[in-house]
Amino acid sequence: EPVQARGMDIFGTLQSFQAVKDPETGTHYLFDGTRSEGVHTFKANRMPENAFIILSALLGMTGFEVESRNNFFYDPSAVSAHVNAGKVYDYYNKVHGRDSLDGEGMKLVSTVHIGSKWNNAAWNGKQMLYGDGDGTRMISLSGGLDVIGHEMTHGVITNTADLIYENESGAINESIADILGAFAENKTGEDLWLLGEDIWTPNTPGDGLRSMSDPASVYIGGYTESGYYPDHYSKRYVGELDKGGVHINSSINNKAAHLITDGGTHYGVSVTGIGKTKAEKIFYRALTHYLAASSDFSQMRQAAIQAAKDLHPDQNGQPSAEVKAVIAAYDAVGVN
Ligand SMILES: O=C(O)[C@H](CCc1ccccc1)CC1(C(=O)N[C@@H](Cc2c[nH]c3ccccc23)C(=O)O)CCCC1
Numbered sequence: 001e002p003v004q005a006r007g008m009d010i011f012g013t014l015q016s017f018q019a020v021k022d023p024e025t026g027t028h029y030l031f032d033g034t035r036s037e038g039v040h041t042f043k044a045n046r047m048p049e050n051a052f053i054i055l056s057a058l059l060g061m062t063g064f065e066v067e068s069r070n071n072f073f074y075d076p077s078a079v080s081a082h083v084n085a086g087k088v089y090d091y092y093n094k095v096h097g098r099d100s101l102d103g104e105g106m107k108l109v110s111t112v113h114i115g116s117k118w119n120n121a122a123w124n125g126k127q128m129l130y131g132d133g134d135g136t137r138m139i140s141l142s143g144g145l146d147v148i149g150h151e152m153t154h155g156v157i158t159n160t161a162d163l164i165y166e167n168e169s170g171a172i173n174e175s176i177a178d179i180l181g182a183f184a185e186n187k188t189g190e191d192l193w194l195l196g197e198d199i200w201t202p203n204t205p206g207d208g209l210r211s212m213s214d215p216a217s218v219y220i221g222g223y224t225e226s227g228y229y230p231d232h233y234s235k236r237y238v239g240e241l242d243k244g245g246v247h248i249n250s251s252i253n254n255k256a257a258h259l260i261t262d263g264g265t266h267y268g269v270s271v272t273g274i275g276k277t278k279a280e281k282i283f284y285r286a287l288t289h290y291l292a293a294s295s296d297f298s299q300m301r302q303a304a305i306q307a308a309k310d311l312h313p314d315q316n317g318q319p320s321a322e323v324k325a326v327i328a329a330y331d332a333v334g335v336n
């Protein structure tokens, strides 16, 4: 039966959350039945990540139940994954009226301790998977609410536009995952626009894997001419690596989202921001009503403009401020 359980998350904060207790054996499971078909969190057995990603996708392998004693769970990575998955479920349910990743309350499954010191996380088409990080470049990725939001948004994308995960459609896939992952985390200031700031380089504050507000401030190495993430369509990566730059060119659309939300002047184009509450609904509507599997950057622009028009119609023949902000933002990042 359902019980209120507790445990420390990876930051040493005591968390209280839903679990279940098997009345016969008294064993507890990290299963939260209060959110539709539930949130179930497992641990892996250090199996190499590529094997686990494939076997869990093909065979539905999820790893092992996380052990507990006297209603207390002693696995911080699992506690973080469990609590954060619940938070992202609530974000989609409360803000977008969506019941889980498929809109029909599907169970949310996460597995932590994937691989050994794995500096990454993934959505394998069925569930979320989190590495522990090597402790220097990254710590347990399940501690990053925006990272969990990112992975779960891949689940939403799979069940909606299902954007093909390569080249421009893959970059839009990545960008929507970054944007709605950041909005699910709902931080303020610069931290809203950094991805994975809580789990990236624990010894260096104020940095993240990617920056949506200033993509070109983050070094990416030899992929691009500048060595930094692109913040304009003319600077996009056109090589083969990273499935045609899905984690690189996402920054171009991320910057558009930042400008739509907070405003700013970018390459001489000024945008008046419309705020997070309006921006998140425009991107969610674009994803669920207008984007398709092969949508490219130009179609992303059209989808965002149309979604903005639906939500903020023209007034006496004039585009609304929201529509104007979307148009200006895509002009600013060079997407026509
Ligand atoms: O979901 C995704 O897009 C990424 C999934 C990567 C993956 C794909 C296929 C099999 C295994 C793993 C995971 C994340 C990601 O963006 N990974 C990037 C960046 C990255 C992760 N770890 C790194 C360590 C060093 C440098 C870059 C990275 C990547 O894999 O490229 C998303 C949020 C944070 C981790």
Ligand SMILES: [Zn+2]
Pocket (backbone or CB within 6 Å): 150, 154, 174, 177
């Ligand atoms: Zn991703």
